[in-house]
Amino acid sequence: MRLPDATRMRLPVRFLRGRWPAGLERRLARFFWDDPRVILDDSAPPSAFRTAMNAIQVGGTVKVTRADRHPDADALLLDNLDLTDAVVVDIGASDGSTSIDLIRRLPAFRSYVIADLFLTIEVLTARGRDFFYDTEGTCVLVCGPRCVAWPTRSALVRLLYAPLVAAAARRAGDRREVLLLNPTVRSLMATDPRVTHAVHDVFTPWPKPAPDVIKVANVLGPYFSDEAISRALQALLDGLAEGGHLLLVDNGRYTGLEPRAGLYRRTHGRFALVARTSTLPDINSLVEDVRSDELPSAS
Ligand SMILES: C[S@@+](CC[C@H](N)C(=O)[O-])C[C@H]1O[C@@H](n2cnc3c(N)ncnc32)[C@H](O)[C@@H]1O
Numbered sequence: 050m051r052l053p054d055a056t057r058m059r060l061p062v063r064f065l066r067g068r069w070p071a072g073l074e075r076r077l078a079r080f081f082w083d084d085p086r087v088i089l090d091d092s093a094p095p096s097a098f099r100t101a102m103n104a105i106q107v108g109g110t111v112k113v114t115r116a117d118r119h120p121d122a123d124a125l126l127l128d129n130l131d132l133t134d135a136v137v138v139d140i141g142a143s144d145g146s147t148s149i150d151l152i153r154r155l156p157a158f159r160s161y162v163i164a165d166l167f168l169t170i171e172v173l174t175a176r177g178r179d180f181f182y183d184t185e186g187t188c189v190l191v192c193g194p195r196c197v198a199w200p201t202r203s204a205l206v207r208l209l210y211a212p213l214v215a216a217a218a219r220r221a222g223d224r225r226e227v228l229l230l231n232p233t234v235r236s237l238m239a240t241d242p243r244v245t246h247a248v249h250d251v252f253t254p255w256p257k258p259a260p261d262v263i264k265v266a267n268v269l270g271p272y273f274s275d276e277a278i279s280r281a282l283q284a285l286l287d288g289l290a291e292g293g294h295l296l297l298v299d300n301g302r303y304t305g306l307e308p309r310a311g312l313y314r315r316t317h318g319r320f321a322l323v324a325r326t327s328t329l330p331d332i333n334s335l336v337e338d339v340r341s342d343e344l345p346s347a348s
Pocket of ligand 1: 110144165249
């Protein structure tokens with residue numbers, strides 16, 4: 050089954066579910082989309098929030114995630130490391146659903162940071178429509194009474210929506226910021242001070258002090274060139290101290306693929322494989338090639 054992804058649509062406009070005659074919706078099911086405005090509802094059920102996140106496409110990547118997505122990958126951490134008192138950083142965590150899964154399985158930990166480059170989005174409501182803007186102020190999504198459209202995904206859609214987007218731009222001061230974290234994650238953060246969130250770019254080393262574990266799931270492989278992935282891996286290596294661990298997870302873009310994960314330990318300024326699922330992440334050879342400038346490589 051394919052995950053919904055507007056990057057694959059020839060014409061990135063969809064009808065909103067529940068706003069059209071049921072018969073039409075049944076017949077043209079693949080042209081219908083769940084209302085992304087669920088992310089504006091603080092009390093949205095976690096699964097509805099996750100579904101709504103499928104519409105958010107920023108920085109050339111998608112926010113698609115699922116609950117219970119990395120059980121085997123997380124087991125690599127739990128089975129091989131003593132995480133008591135560990136500082137864990139989860140980069141590219143989307144709405145934090147998979148972070149919660151791991152947090153619930155951790156025996157004890159000192160802190161867990163749910164990090165992502167795109168943790169917020171700006172929203173403006175004007176004339177019955179909601180306009181969503183990325184961090185650069187570009188309108189990436191328009192939700193009307195009956196349709197949803199992604200203007201940055203097609204020149205034609207951009208042109209069609211240009212008058213609406215231009216009219217909305219005149220009210221830029223009315224934009225509000227929305228945190229793209231699942232309501233369950235937000236309530237956990239409100240009650241457990243060990244769990245926090247941070248904006249972080251995977252291409253930048255994690256600021257000191259170095260965490261014990263960095264988890265990066267479904268961020269690098271699907272979206273970036275090998276050269277960019279190597280740069281990200283270099284930053285990840287530089288963000289860890291000797292003995293620190295990286296958990297890399299790659300579920301592939303489609304369901305039904307066997308998840309691939311590797312747990313690596315920073316040793317002598319490079320990543321050494323500690324444990325793996327039956328299939329390694331596609332980018333394993335890039336992981337093995339990266340070297341730190343701070344330490345000479347092991348001979
Ligand atoms: C497909 S989601 C993966 C979510 C979750 N880790 C999982 O496996 O279900 C990819 C996430 O990476 C984030 N992302 C994209 N570029 C990033 C970057 N340069 N630094 C940090 N996060 C980034 C996106 O915002 C998105 O939330």
